[in-house]
Amino acid sequence: DAGVIQSPRHEVTEMGQEVTLRCKPISGHNSLFWYRQTMMRGLELLIYFNNNVPIDDSGMPEDRFSAKMPNASFSTLKIQPSEPRDSAVYFCASSPGIGELFFGEGSRLTVL
Amino acid sequence: ILNVEQSPQSLHVQEGDSTNFTCSFPSSNFYALHWYRWETAKSPEALFVMTLNGDEKKKGRISATLNTKEGYSYLYIKGSQPEDSATYLCAFYYGGATNKLIFGTGTLLAVQP
Numbered sequence: 001d002a003g004v005i006q007s008p009r010h011e012v013t014e015m016g017q018e019v020t021l022r023c024k025p026i027s028g029h030n031s032l033f034w035y036r037q038t039m040m041r042g043l044e045l046l047i048y049f050n051n052n053v054p055i056d057d058s059g060m061p062e063d064r065f066s067a068k069m070p071n072a073s074f075s076t077l078k079i080q081p082s083e084p085r086d087s088a089v090y091f092c093a094s095s096p097g098i099g100e101l102f103f104g105e106g107s108r109l110t111v112l
Numbered sequence: 113i114l115n116v117e118q119s120p121q122s123l124h125v126q127e128g129d130s131t132n133f134t135c136s137f138p139s140s141n142f143y144a145l146h147w148y149r150w151e152t153a154k155s156p157e158a159l160f161v162m163t164l165n166g167d168e169k170k171k172g173r174i175s176a177t178l179n180t181k182e183g184y185s186y187l188y189i190k191g192s193q194p195e196d197s198a199t200y201l202c203a204f205y206y207g208g209a210t211n212k213l214i215f216g217t218g219t220l221l222a223v224q225p
Contacts, residue, residue, distance in 0.1 A: 048213075
């Protein structure tokens with residue numbers, strides 16, 4: 001199995017631009033998580049899907065952030081418009097229920 | 113507010129030393145407690161998933177215990193090696209209205225050869 005696949009691995013953009021991060025979970029996993037890692041706050045949960053349905057998006061910072069999961073094999077996290085304080089590493093993880101999470105390699109976002 | 117706290121924040125030990133860290137979590141609505149190992153420039157990898165009070169798990173030189181009634185878990189590393197250097201994260205699986213996994217901020221372990 002290829003594991004959780006995230007793209008892009010690195011993105012540098014200018015303030016105000018739209019950013020789309022993509023995630024392909026492990027086949028058969030029914031839960032998908034988006035986390036953000038920052039120096040100040042560690043690993044924080046942004047949103048969690050179960051069977052493609054958003055269950056908890058209370059961690060999404062503000063309206064500039066949105067996430068979708070149109071099918072079981074694909075999810076996106078979009079930031080529009082992006083700001084410098086959004087710079088972080090964004091991790092996607094999938095899980096077969098309440099068991100361990102399998103993480104992707106992360107997408108490092110830098111907003112200038 | 114669901115708070116998962118880990119201590120110490122960082123730890124520097126010599127090769128061969130044994131060490132342990134603590135994870136504190138809410139004792140209500142407990143569902144599971146996870147431990148992850150996170151090496152620099154990689155993504156977190158699961159060490160243990162613990163669900164029962166009194167659980168003890170072991171993988172090689174690393175072991176963990178769980179006390180759900182008082183809301184804590186210990187991770188032990190026996191005879192630390194330089195390759196054990198990483199951040200160790202615990203995560204509390206909250207079984208409330210919506211299941212969610214809340215991570216602590218981690219303990220950064222550096223093992224000097």
